[in-house]
Amino acid sequence: MITKLTSLLKVANIFLSDQQKAQLVAYVGLLDKWNKAYNLTSVRDPQQMLVRHILDSIVVVPHLKGKRFIDVGTGPGLPGIPLAIVMPQAQFTLLDSLGKRVRFLRQVQYELGLTNVTPVQSRVEEFPSETPFDGVISRAFASLQDMVSWCHQLPSAQGQFYVLKGVRPDEEIASLPAGFRLVFVEALQVPELEEERHLVVIARQWPYGQ
Numbered sequence: 001m002i003t004k005l006t007s008l009l010k011v012a013n014i015f016l017s018d019q020q021k022a023q024l025v026a027y028v029g030l031l032d033k034w035n036k037a038y039n040l041t042s043v044r045d046p047q048q049m050l051v052r053h054i055l056d057s058i059v060v061v062p063h064l065k066g067k068r069f070i071d072v073g074t075g076p077g078l079p080g081i082p083l084a085i086v087m088p089q090a091q092f093t094l095l096d097s098l099g100k101r102v103r104f105l106r107q108v109q110y111e112l113g114l115t116n117v118t119p120v121q122s123r124v125e126e127f128p129s130e131t132p133f134d135g136v137i138s139r140a141f142a143s144l145q146d147m148v149s150w151c152h153q154l155p156s157a158q159g160q161f162y163v164l165k166g167v168r169p170d171e172e173i174a175s176l177p178a179g180f181r182l183v184f185v186e187a188l189q190v191p192e193l194e195e196e197r198h199l200v201v202i203a204r205q206w207p208y209g210q
């Protein structure tokens with residue numbers, strides 16, 4: 001698994017320490033183990049998890065700005081756990097409404113020794129953000145319209161929404177509600193993944209952004 005991960009990282013031009021690689025592989029091991037009872041992901045093959053979960057998550061790192069992030073609808077910790085491993089200087093709140101997923105995340109946090117993640121069980125629209133975040137991240141969570149309306153209170157005035165999508169969601173972009181603007185859309189290249197991947201970055205406008 002380490003050899004496979006190293007090969008994928010090389011293709012993606014991502015450089016990680018041996019400890020980070022070991023943590024990512026250990027996370028895949030826990031995901032595989034708990035998946036049998038908790039049904040955390042439809043991906044059953046650990047080798048495919050490296051491609052479809054690990055690399056699929058961390059290819060966005062060059063585009064993230066800030067130190068405090070929240071991963072809304074994180075599920076089993078995607079993309080939050082891989083990002084926290086790759087970005088140890090940043091803090092990640094992992095938000096999910098299902099208790100079994102949050103229990104899994106706490107086990108991952110304990111076993112991998114991750115001090116920069118905070119698993120929280122809550123519906124996103126009920127989560128009180130006392131300190132705004134630099135970035136609000138989601139992957140396979142909701143439409144752009146739903147995300148910005150449910151999460152509008154979470155980013156700081158300069159904070160941004162980072163939405164991981166498959167096919168470029170042009171219809172959703174065109175339907176963004178007033179008060180939000182598209183910053184950019186980036187086509188992402190994930191090694192050994194033939195499906196399309198895009199990162200959509202959205203910011204708030206006045207009056208939201210003041």
